[in-house]
Amino acid sequence: MKLTGFxxxxxVSVFLAGGAAAEVRFGALYPFSGxxxxxxxxxARGAELAVDxxxxxxxxxxxxxxxxxxxxxxxxxxxxxxxxxxxxxxxKAILGTYSSSRSIAASQVAELSGIPYFExxxxxxxxxxxxxxxxxxxxxxxxxxxxxxxxxxxEKVAPALGKDPSExxxxxxxxxxxxxxxxxxxxxxxxxxxxxxxxxxxxxxASTVDMSSLVLDLKSQEVDVVLQTSYQNDSVLFLQQxxxxxFEPGAIIGGGGGYSMLPTAEAVGTDVIDGVLDVDxxxxxxxxxxxxxxxxxxxxxxxxxxESPRSGHSLNNYVGAMAVLSAIDKGEGFEPEGIIEAVKAIxxxxxxxxxxxxxxxxxxxxxxxxxxxxxxWQDGKLVTVYPAEAAVGEMKLGQ
Amino acid sequence: MEIFLQILANGVMLGGLFAIxxxxxxxxxxxxxxxxxxxxxxxxxxxxxxxxxTTGLDLxxxxxxxxxVPALFVLGALTQRFLIQPLLxxxxxxxxxFATVGLSTALMNLALLIFGADIANTPVHGVRSQVQxxxxxxxxGQIWILVAAVALVIGxxxxxxxxxxxxxxxxxxxxxxxxxLMGINDRLxxxxxxxxxxxxxxxxxxxIAPLYPASPTVxxxxxxxxxxxxxxxxxxxxxxxxxxxxxxxxxxxxxxFYIGSDLREAVVFGIFLVILILKPSGLFSTRLNQSHVxx
Numbered sequence: 001m002k003l004t005g006f007x008x009x010x011x012v013s014v015f016l017a018g019g020a021a022a023e024v025r026f027g028a029l030y031p032f033s034g035x036x037x038x039x040x041x042x043x044a045r046g047a048e049l050a051v052d053x054x055x056x057x058x059x060x061x062x063x064x065x066x067x068x069x070x071x072x073x074x075x076x077x078x079x080x081x082x083x084x085x086x087x088x089x090x091x092k093a094i095l096g097t098y099s100s101s102r103s104i105a106a107s108q109v110a111e112l113s114g115i116p117y118f119e120x121x122x123x124x125x126x127x128x129x130x131x132x133x134x135x136x137x138x139x140x141x142x143x144x145x146x147x148x149x150x151x152x153x154x155e156k157v158a159p160a161l162g163k164d165p166s167e168x169x170x171x172x173x174x175x176x177x178x179x180x181x182x183x184x185x186x187x188x189x190x191x192x193x194x195x196x197x198x199x200x201x202x203x204x205x206a207s208t209v210d211m212s213s214l215v216l217d218l219k220s221q222e223v224d225v226v227l228q229t230s231y232q233n234d235s236v237l238f239l240q241q242x243x244x245x246x247f248e249p250g251a252i253i254g255g256g257g258g259y260s261m262l263p264t265a266e267a268v269g270t271d272v273i274d275g276v277l278d279v280d281x282x283x284x285x286x287x288x289x290x291x292x293x294x295x296x297x298x299x300x301x302x303x304x305x306x307e308s309p310r311s312g313h314s315l316n317n318y319v320g321a322m323a324v325l326s327a328i329d330k331g332e333g334f335e336p337e338g339i340i341e342a343v344k345a346i347x348x349x350x351x352x353x354x355x356x357x358x359x360x361x362x363x364x365x366x367x368x369x370x371x372x373x374x375x376x377w378q379d380g381k382l383v384t385v386y387p388a389e390a391a392v393g394e395m396k397l398g399q
Numbered sequence: 400m401e402i403f404l405q406i407l408a409n410g411v412m413l414g415g416l417f418a419i420x421x422x423x424x425x426x427x428x429x430x431x432x433x434x435x436x437x438x439x440x441x442x443x444x445x446x447x448x449x450x451x452x453t454t455g456l457d458l459x460x461x462x463x464x465x466x467x468v469p470a471l472f473v474l475g476a477l478t479q480r481f482l483i484q485p486l487l488x489x490x491x492x493x494x495x496x497f498a499t500v501g502l503s504t505a506l507m508n509l510a511l512l513i514f515g516a517d518i519a520n521t522p523v524h525g526v527r528s529q530v531q532x533x534x535x536x537x538x539x540g541q542i543w544i545l546v547a548a549v550a551l552v553i554g555x556x557x558x559x560x561x562x563x564x565x566x567x568x569x570x571x572x573x574x575x576x577x578x579x580l581m582g583i584n585d586r587l588x589x590x591x592x593x594x595x596x597x598x599x600x601x602x603x604x605x606x607i608a609p610l611y612p613a614s615p616t617v618x619x620x621x622x623x624x625x626x627x628x629x630x631x632x633x634x635x636x637x638x639x640x641x642x643x644x645x646x647x648x649x650x651x652x653x654x655x656f657y658i659g660s661d662l663r664e665a666v667v668f669g670i671f672l673v674i675l676i677l678k679p680s681g682l683f684s685t686r687l688n689q690s691h692v693x694x
Contacts (some may be wrong), residue, residue, distance in 0.1 A: 035616075038516050178659065204660040205619040209416065211609065212409040213663070216402060232518055233620070236612055244529060244538065258661030267612050269522045 005244050009291055024063045024334055026051075027070055027085035029096035029106055034073040037097055043098040043121045044069070044311050049300050050325060060329040067095075072102040083117055092334040093118060098313065100124030100179070107135045114325065120320030121313055123256075124393040128366040133313045134336065136343055136361055140281065140370035142179070142340055143145035145255050146186025148279045148372045150194050150228060152253070153384050156374070157277070159227060160397040169199045170247045170251070171351030173179030173214060173238070175230050183229040183255050195355035199223060206231050208389035213240050219247040226251070232258035239276065241269045248288060256280040260311065260375070260382060270380040278375045278382065280310040286332040304325040312355075319355040323348060341397045356390050401534050406652050414648025415545030419606065420521040421625040421632075422551055425601030427475075429635020430572040430592040432492075433483055436499040438625065439618025440506035441597050445471050445604025446536060446613035450521045453608075459524045461543070464605035468598050475597025478502065479590045510615035518612035526609045541617075544606045551599060552641045568592055572635070582683040626673050639683025647671075655662050 009067050009094060031040035051065045059065055068089045070081030078097070081112045083091055085091045087300040099104035100122040109115040111132045117216050119137040128137045140148075158165040172187050174180030191198050202214060209326070211234070216227060228238055235258030242252075259278040274285050288294050292327070297318055301309050309315065323346055328334070331342025342359065350369060352359040362368030375388030376395055383393040424438045431564035435441075445467050482502060486495045526540035559565040570578040571588045579585050611617065628647055632639025647667060654666035672680065 035511065035516055126518070173660075193640075202660045205664065209620050209624075210409070210413045210655075211660075212413075212652065213406060213652050214660045216406060216409075217656050217660070220402060233614065233617075236518070240527075244536075246529075261517075263517050263520070263612075267518060 005327035018070075023066050023091055023137075024060060025066045025068055027082070027089065027094035027096075029070040029072050029074055029078065029081055029085065029090040029094050030098050032069065032071040036117055036278070039311060039313050040072070040098045041291065043154075043317045044314040045305060046314035046319075047120065047321040048097050049297065049304065049314070050318045052304070053300070054325045054329070055324070059186040060330075061333070065325065072097055072099065072106060075101055075105040078106040080149055082109040085109065086115050090380055091115070092246055093324075093328075093339055095120060095317075095324070097122055097332050100127055103127050107132060108381065109195050114336050116318065116336055116343070118324050118343075120317040122179060128364040131364055133365075134243060134340070136324070136365040136367075137139045137314050138323060138359055138367045138370065140357065140372045141184045141366070144370055144372050145183050145229075145279055148374065149253055149255065149340055150190040152279065152374045153191075153196065153225060153251075154194050155384055156395055157251050157253075157397065160395055161224065162398065163224070166195050166197055168197060168224045170196050170203040170225050170227065171220070171221065171249075172201060172227045173216045173230075174201075174203055174228065174255075175177050175206035175234055177206060180206070180229040185254075187227055187229075188229055202388055206236070208234060208237065211237050212245065214238075215245045215247050218242075218249070219245060224250040225253065227253050227255070228259075228353045229255035230258050231304040232261060232264055235259055235264050236267045239264075239269075239272055240365050243268075243272045251275075251277055253277040255277065263376060265380060270377075273377045274379070276377045277385075277395070278370050278377070280371050280375065281316045282357070282390075283312045283382055283384065284309065284315070284391055285375075285381060285389050290351050291354050291356045292352065295298075297354050316355055318329070319353045319357075320359075323353070323359040338345075351389065400584045400659050404533075405535045406656050407649065408532070408537055410649035410652030411645060412537050412541040412545060413652055414645035415548050416607065416644075417545055417621070417624050417628050417648055418548040418644035419551065419603035419615075420621045421628040421644050422514065422548065422637055423603070423639060424556070424622075424625050425629040425632065425635055425637060425640040426555070426599065428469060428595055428629060429637075430568055431447060431479065431483070431589050431596075433495050433593075435593075435596070436496065436622075437503040437506060438600060439620075439622030440503045440510075440548035440599045441471060441474065441618070442604050442607070443613065443615065443618040444506060445601045446521070446608045446617060447514065447519065449605045450519045450613050453521050455525075460521055460526070460605055461658040462652070464602055466587045467605045468601040471601025471604070472594040472598040475580075476590045476594035478597070481591035482548065483593070484589070507615050507618070514613075516615065518614045521608040521683060523609045524528075537597060538610065540606065544603075547602060547606055548641060548644075551602065552637055555637050556597075562596075564591070580660035591608065594657045627667070631681055632670060633681030636681070636683040639681060641683060653682065653692070 028044050028046040051067050051371050055064050070077035070085045095118050098121045101124040103119050107117045111134050117135045121139050123142045125142055154165045172184050174184035194211055240248045260280045327342045327346045332338050346359050347358040357371040358369035359367050374383045375382045385391050385393050385395040423515050448467045449460050449463045452458050453460050483495050526541050529536050530539050532611050536677050567583045568588055572583050575585050628643040629640050632643030655663040
């Protein structure tokens with residue numbers, strides 16, 4: 001029975017492969033179930049929309065793109081699913097993954113099999129830091145986040161507070177897993193290079209139920225600008241307890257995570273979160289002359305899924321997938337070396353994608369033009385305020 | 400000085416929070432002799448029930464407690480009757496512990512399935528407003544948690560010492576075989592005790608819900624410290640759990656300010672280890688008995 005099943009499948013695959021001319025398969029490896037399912041699914045939708053658009057325009061090299069889903073529910077399954085996609089489904093490349101740890105695990109498998117792996121959403125340094133040959137990353141990273149936050153303080157926050165950047169007392173707080181620690185490390189490094197006065201750097205476990213002592217510590221050290229890298233629970237806790245302890249720094253700047261999510265704003269109340277800054281992937285309240293194609297993306301999203309995008313993850317995955325697939329379309333064949341050559345030729349300048357940032361792979365196959373953006377919570381909405389060419393609102397500080 | 404007093408107040412309030420979670424845990428451990436690893440998930444279930452009642456029926460979260468407490472009692476009693484009791488005759492009593500670990504994972508994933516990974520905010524109904532107590536400021540909701548924890552400790556002591564059912568529960572805890580000989584239905588006692596322990600955390604969840612957003616993993620944030628508190632106070636001692644919780648709360652707040660938030664867990668667990676080395680049975684140990692081992 002089993003053997004017959006296998007033979008039938010094999011026969012069908014041979015048949016499909018034989019009659020192929022019409023389709024080429026790519027893997028979509030994301031966490032579709034478990035803890036990370038919400039944003040994993042959101043990320044995958046971006047890749048799906050890119051595939052729809054490419055297929056509507058005639059596919060890649062005349063062949064229809066078929067996305068085969070793999071569920072990276074945890075690291076082990078990410079590895080298992082990567083193996084399945086490569087050996088059973090015969091995908092020519094894998095797109096993914098949203099979660100850094102899943103990406104790091106699964107891309108090892110792809111590397112050993114010599115299958116290109118395109119990371120469109122995971123931010124940890126180690127994803128591209130390992131010098132893999134077949135791994136490419138299109139999205140901005142933890143390093144870009146730290147860099148952007150420091151740049152925004154120097155260019156925009158300090159002038160708005162009426163101070164020289166070096167006069168500001170900066171406090172860095174972060175949840176102590178690898179995400180918070182690596183972003184905080186970059187903030188410290190870029191901050192020192194820019195001559196900022198960082199008075200304290202403190203980690204705490206993301207599962208903490210009380211941050212009142214940390215708040216009092218920042219208050220007694222007279223910190224002007226707080227940088228927090230956090231998940232949702234600790235973002236809510238810090239903002240609430242800071243407001244309750246009467247701690248009102250000149251600016252609070254979050255690093256993605258909980259700071260970009262509407263439920264966080266609902267939990268702390270719009271009056272408390274108003275004015276709080278956030279640096280993250282491109283979001284939707286942005287100047288669309290800098291992000292051409294964004295409106296069309298949102299329209300396509302709403303038409304396909306019947307709701308508005310739930311976060312910027314889909315947009316960033318869409319931009320990455322579009323860049324990669326369009327490049328493969330211009331290349332020769334679907335052999336790994338051909339695909340690599342095609343994507344290495346990508347040269348999209350800033351301001352020409354729906355996320356604003358350009359695409360060109362540099363050292364370690366990281367997109368060297370990837371960039372985050374600065375947002376501010378204004379009247380219950382996350383509005384882009386930095387850089388100027390993408391801004392749709394003025395940064396309001398120091399009232 | 401003002402800062403010191405404020406931190407002390409924060410610590411006591413944090414202690415109250417730990418206490419109200421730990422009391423039910425220590426009760427179940429002391430009487431039923433089961434380490435309930437699903438205790439944090441009971442808290443999580445209670446918080447979601449409070450969330451649903453307050454948003455669905457527009458109730459004050461403290462009024463919702465009137466429904467959440469009995470609901471958690473039933474959940475606890477059912478757990479004992481249909482999960483733990485069938486395992487009482489298992490060769491190794493650790494099987495029961497693994498069963499509660501399984502229940503914990505199941506409840507967490509059930510919540511993930513129903514509510515998703517996002518946080519759920521219970522309306523605050525004013526309990527987040529600040530109260531000035533002399534030189535310090537605390538939240539109204541925190542005071543109610545502390546008051547409820549104290550009342551729960553006193554109420555449980557009274558119940559255990561003065562009522563027939565309470566005496567039967569203590570008798571079963573002290574010597575199960577002798578209690579059976581006196582005509583006490585030990586299985587019923589265990590079911591009721593598990594229910595009461597879960598009801599305690601049910602009360603806690605209704606009080607905590609307006610202060611902390613609920614999420615499928617919220618129980619894990621509280622339960623590790625609750626275990627520390629229970630061991631520190633002396634396994635099974637309700638009053639011990641309360642004072643252990645206040646102590647840990649103060650140590651946590653103080654070390655977070657004076658030593659640094661990176662090290663506060665290290666300090667809390669360091670003190671925990673020192674106390675255990677000096678007084679292995681905990682601060683308020685009850686007499687050890689092994690009667691649950693005999694049939």
